[in-house]
Amino acid sequence: MNALFPALAAPSDRPALRCGADSLTYGELARAAGALAARLAGAGRVAVWAAPTAHTAVAVVGALLAGVPAVPLNPRTGERELAHILGDSAPGAVLAGPGDELPAGLAGLPRIDVDLAPRGRGLDAGIEDAAGPEAPALIVYTSGTTGPPKGVVLSRRAVAASLDALAEAWSWTADDVLVHALPLFHVHGLILGILGPLRRGGEVRHLGAFSVEGVARELGAGGGTMLFGVPTMYHRLADALAHDPALVAAMAGARLLVSGSAALPVHDHERIAAATGRTVVERYGMTETLMNTSVRPGAGPRPGTVGVPLAGVELRLVDEDGSVLAEQDGEGVGEVQVRGPNLFSGYLGRPDATAAAFDGDWFRTGDMAVREADGAVRLVGRKATDLIKSGGYKIGAGEIENALLDHPGIREAAVTGEPDPDLGERIVAWVVPADAERPPAAAELADHVARLLAPHKRPRVVRYLDALPRNDMGKVLKKALPEAG
Structure with a gap:
């Protein structure tokens, strides 16, 4: 066999x-x-x-x-x-x-x-x-x-x-029919989306290109039970649910809706759950580790988290000084390190890069996170680009982005840091307003973040854009933001 x-x-x-x-x-x-x-x-x-x-x-x-x-x-x-x-x-x-x-x-x-x-x-x-x-x-x-x-x-x-x-x-079995429209050159679309169903003995239906109509057709009359997508796709589905009863019925009938590759905004979680009664499950992985964590279906909505470690995966958070964060208090920020049978074998022809990527037998993901009391992981950004040190605090850009996306006047948001003579770094919000003619004021957005998170996490600068620069997977290219501004 x-x-x-x-x-x-x-x-x-x-x-x-x-x-x-x-x-x-x-x-x-x-x-x-x-x-x-x-x-x-x-x-x-x-x-x-x-x-x-x-x-x-x-x-x-x-x-x-x-x-x-x-x-x-x-x-x-x-x-x-x-x-x-x-x-x-x-x-x-x-x-x-x-x-x-x-x-x-x-x-x-x-x-x-x-x-x-x-x-x-x-x-x-x-x-x-x-x-x-x-x-x-x-x-x-x-x-x-x-x-x-x-x-x-x-x-x-x-x-x-x-x-x-x-x-x-x-609970993925041979009876499941997976629907997706992800590219087939990376882990999410190819390994999870094609090899996953074939390993189970089930069926995969690839749409060729994403469309709301295609999702409604394959999850509805087509009998699809699972949907894999990225936040951009779920945002478009959430927009369409308000006026598409067939889509509502199709998504409500699906057994599992999975989002990955980037955080799904809380607002889209809420819109999908309200319209369909289904919560979107988020999972966390990367090319070098394949999948690390997932929210468990049926465990209740957990917007903002990527769930708990999968079977066989060990996960820890490590501070800048190399110490392991023992507390799971939802506050301590550390780099995610993982080990388990899911890890890659190394970088092709790059023993130096492979060695640098590990702390002993723990892989350094470069992702920053906190852990909730039940062990759930909440990602707050990348170590290289998303950890902002402002006023003595270590702040993850990701949680501020999620807070901004919770504002009804914001369609897209990215957060970076820039030098500040007093704070060390100031928090900068790059936002795409839902209505370009009537964007929310910077002070309103700062107050909104301070109310949801904490005053020291509010953006000090807000810059307005027509769109955020993104790659093929919909991830924001933060290095291109200064050019966009």
Whole structure:
């Protein structure tokens, strides 16, 4: 039996994957991925042109069956970054859909077109792993916010451990039908969104591109039970719920709504819960660790937290002096460090960077957080960009952003610090008003934050923008904010 995909050991007519017009049963997936695996036998590494198609799913599954590490490529990657990733990972070929147009930067690589309906039998029962649990499964590149992107080597063990921990936390089974529209070049969209359902023996329906109509259709008449998304998607869904009864019914009927990659504003949590009776579950992970924590379904709404550690994951908060914060008082801010079977094997070809990322056997996430009395984690920002030292206090930008988003006159918000001769750093709020003609006054926003949090956390400066600069995943690019202002 294949350790990563048990359902492929006995191929059946159960639906496995649907993306646009393409759909595959487990039997068809076994044949397509098995035929590809046979072509990849003995290959070193392969790049995957990770367009949001069924071909990408088959390409990754085929590589995993062959025991060949796959390197997902973002189709929107620029020339310089693509050249860096190819030079760093040195793939022997690129896998793509027959209709995919590849950039000139890939011209030097042999191309293997993925066939969704190959002739011949492909794989039959009794599939065996072509690699052991510590063998690399995927090499996923970081976003490169602090330098050139690094290749994160994810073992088969890490993938299996993280997906199984989520299955335990979410009661995820073969009966679930997952709906999502996330990109397929990163952990959330590819590992959780494609490999997760296939490991469980369930079904995944990828919308190709996000749309409110697509979510309503697949969660409604389509019988979807789970939805994965990012805050931008849930914000658009929350907007639509007020005038779309079909969407309300579809989301109310879903078993699980999951948001990740960034914090979901409290206001959107409240709007979705009020309209559908469903709470959105937030989880926390990153490329190097896969998933670390999750709010438990049925535990009640927990806006602002990312829940408790998953099975097998140990988590601690560490102060700047290296001491471990023992108190779980909801106030002490420390860096999140984790260890467990979900961790990556290292950065490809970067033993120095790998060593620097660990404190003993604890991985330094760079995320700052506090822990509530019940152990729930509340993220307050990144150590490098979101920890603001003002007036003797250590303040996380994330909690101020959430407070600003709780104001009805604010659509988007980001918080940074800038030098202040008196305070050390002053808190700066970058906001996108809901009504550009009538933005809330700076003093009103400062009072709003002070009332929700504490006076020393109020913004001293408010800067108004038409939009916040964001990356493909919807995360705010704070280094671009001074240019935007």
